Each structure stands twice: as structure tokens, then as C-alpha cells.
Amino acid sequence: MSKMNDKLLIDVGSTYFKVSTPTSIEQHLRDFNKDIYDDLTHKCGNTIKNYEKDDVYICSSANGGLSTLIIGLTNSFSLKYAKNIAFNSGINIIETVMYQNIEEYSVPSDVIDVVIIVGGINSNSNIFGEDLYSYLDKLNYSNVVYVGSEGQAPALQERIENLVILPNIIDEKLHIVEENLKVYLTNLYQEDIEGKEDIKHLYDITSNQIYSTPYIVNKTLPMINTKFSVVDPYILIDIGGATTDIHYSKDLVDDNIVTENEYDRLVFKKLGVYKSRESLIFAAQNNEFVYELLTHLKVTENIFQDQSEKATKVLMQLAIFLVLCKMSHYKQAYINLKLLSINSIVFTGGITKVLSSGEIEDIISFFYKKILNSNHNPATVLDSNYDIWTLGAKGN
Numbered sequence: 001m002s003k004m005n006d007k008l009l010i011d012v013g014s015t016y017f018k019v020s021t022p023t024s025i026e027q028h029l030r031d032f033n034k035d036i037y038d039d040l041t042h043k044c045g046n047t048i049k050n051y052e053k054d055d056v057y058i059c060s061s062a063n064g065g066l067s068t069l070i071i072g073l074t075n076s077f078s079l080k081y082a083k084n085i086a087f088n089s090g091i092n093i094i095e096t097v098m099y100q101n102i103e104e105y106s107v108p109s110d111v112i113d114v115v116i117i118v119g120g121i122n123s124n125s126n127i128f129g130e131d132l133y134s135y136l137d138k139l140n141y142s143n144v145v146y147v148g149s150e151g152q153a154p155a156l157q158e159r160i161e162n163l164v165i166l167p168n169i170i171d172e173k174l175h176i177v178e179e180n181l182k183v184y185l186t187n188l189y190q191e192d193i194e195g196k197e198d199i200k201h202l203y204d205i206t207s208n209q210i211y212s213t214p215y216i217v218n219k220t221l222p223m224i225n226t227k228f229s230v231v232d233p234y235i236l237i238d239i240g241g242a243t244t245d246i247h248y249s250k251d252l253v254d255d256n257i258v259t260e261n262e263y264d265r266l267v268f269k270k271l272g273v274y275k276s277r278e279s280l281i282f283a284a285q286n287n288e289f290v291y292e293l294l295t296h297l298k299v300t301e302n303i304f305q306d307q308s309e310k311a312t313k314v315l316m317q318l319a320i321f322l323v324l325c326k327m328s329h330y331k332q333a334y335i336n337l338k339l340l341s342i343n344s345i346v347f348t349g350g351i352t353k354v355l356s357s358g359e360i361e362d363i364i365s366f367f368y369k370k371i372l373n374s375n376h377n378p379a380t381v382l383d384s385n386y387d388i389w390t391l392g393a394k395g396n
Helices: 036-048 078-088 099-104 130-138 150-159 179-195 200-204 213-226 277-285 290-296 301-305 309-326 357-370 387-394
Strands: 008-012 016-020 025-029 056-060 067-072 092-098 112-117 141-146 163-165 234-239 244-249 263-268 344-348 379-382
Touching (some): 008 387, 016 036, 025 036, 067 078, 099 130, 141 179, 213 244, 213 387, 234 309, 277 301, 290 301, 357 379
Parallel strands (some): 067 112, 112 141, 141 163
Antiparallel strands (some): 016 025
């Protein structure tokens, strides 16, 4: 039993880490000259030593999480289902490949943490052929999992080294079956953490599984009304140092997947303001409305070269605008949300320490008028005290 007889919650992000006790939350900028364990225990050791390992709960989004490439047969079922499960497991998708056109896709140069292959109902076979094996031979990946037709599994297992075979995520009624792949991806994240030199030592202070932070945040959404005055439907935007995540109610999409989760997640891996700052600027420079937005904010393109507090604020505002664009008809993404139906937008993450409510509302108003040609004005809610993270972590 801990001396304080309660939980200690720790979140390790790409830029900051947070430590929450029943009475306080402290936040520290990471020292990148130290490994995470040494940095954390140096700054918060006096707090941590008051807790037994069983009472310490840690989540992490450090290093941007795991990356996946998905190969599927159809956009309507296999690819959509696998993307849904991956996002809700806290995994970042860097590419999706339609098998029929696999020879037309370029091979990513990045190392892929896990490749997901999916397609067909169980009565189908002879779905994948030599072009799949040829594509995989060119990929640099660490893990590969098959969650498609059972009839195809033996042939794939014979040809693909170290292939993990799980039950099909598509049942005979074309419904999604998510649990097995979700557990696999969640456990893979844990194994990845254990293998990272700068994170694995965190198990010296906890005996509990370390989850990805987006997974913890997503679990909070059904309980969000216990902490905030949020009017449904709403979206939650988490803008951090490495990524920007969107958590949304399924009421906001037309093409729902029949699943147990009420909320889904999307991640934009290259829209963070610190670790992925350059890719955020690149995305901004390729948006035709951004220069008008910069004028609206009374700054010029020179702000991209600046490292000031003002520049960080502008990048945060650009991240809001760009991610809303990606969710709108302006840019076709994984899904388009019914943004005109949204009554509340909740913000969490580092953005709540940088921007005021007024500065956020100004960008939202600009987006709705410029992109959606509307005066719609959803309420803005700021999770300034990390209540969303603590709520999810306590329930874990």
C-alpha cells in the first residue's frame, strides 16, 4: 500500500511530462540530454517515492507511438475497419494500400512498426498473390499481422516470415470484429516501450502496463460530461508536440461502423508544434488560405523562422485551422465530420498552456467563415488542468 493510499498518474509526452497526485498536478519540460527515467526521477523523485509500484500508472506518447501500414482489399470494409481499430488502439497510420493497385504504390522509406494485412470474409481464398510478397520484400518493417479471410491464412503463413495470424476483423455479416487486433496492437505498444532504452526503465517505478496516451484519452470520452459542460455532439482536439489527435462522436459521420465504441480517433502525425514543427509549417505553406489567416493574425510568413513565444502561438493556431480543414470537405481525409453540427469543441494537451480561449475562438470563427461559409459558432472548452487525462488514467 502506498503511503498516500491512492494513485500516482504519470504522462510522458514528446515535449513535457506530467505527474498527478490526488492533490496536485506538476508539469515539466523534458530535458532531452537525459533519458526519460533519469529526467523524471530527478524532477519528481520526492513525489514518486511516496508510492508503491502497484499504485503508479503511466501512459506515454513519447516518440510519436507506433506506426502502421495497412494493406486491404476495399475502402468500404477491410481498410476502413483496420484503420478504425488502429486509430482507437493509439497507433499512427502512415500509409494505406489498396491491394488491387499495390504495384502503383511507392514503398515508404520509414521503418514501419507493424504491417496489417486484411481482406475478405472467411469463405474466400486465393485473395493475395505474388505482388503482395514482392511489395513486402521491399518494405522495412518490424512486425506483420494478418486479420483477413481464414481461407487465405495458410498460404500467407507459408510465405511471410514471422506472420502473426489473428481472427478475421470482418464477420460473415460484414460487421467489424475489433477486440483481437486491438489487444494485439495495444500489447505491441507495450513491447515497443519495453524495448526503448529511454522508456523501459519506467517499469522500475510501476508494475502496471504502460498504455499510449491517446488510448487513455479516448477512454475518457464517455465520461467527459462529469468534468465539463459539453454539449453533444462534440469533438476533442489534442494538440501536442509531435502529433494532433481528433476524438469524435460517431454521430458526426454518415458512414458509421457497427462497433462497441461510441467515439473514434484520428491522428495527424505531422501536425505537432515542436517535434514535427517543420512538417506543420510545410502543411501550412501548402494551404491556400493560410496566408490570409496569417494576415488576419497580423503576422507574416517570417513567423515560420521565428522561435519566439509568439511564433509558438501562431503555430498552435495554424494547427487548429489545418486539422479542421482536414476534417472538412475542403480536404478529403479518412472521414469528413459534420462540422456544422458540432456544438462543442474541447481542447486538451499543450495547447491549453499556450493559447487563450479568445485566441482559439478567433481561429475557429475564421475557419467556419472561410472554409464552410458559415457563422456557426461551437462553444470552446479548454481542459486547462488535464482533467481528461487524469479521468482516463484513474479509470484504467
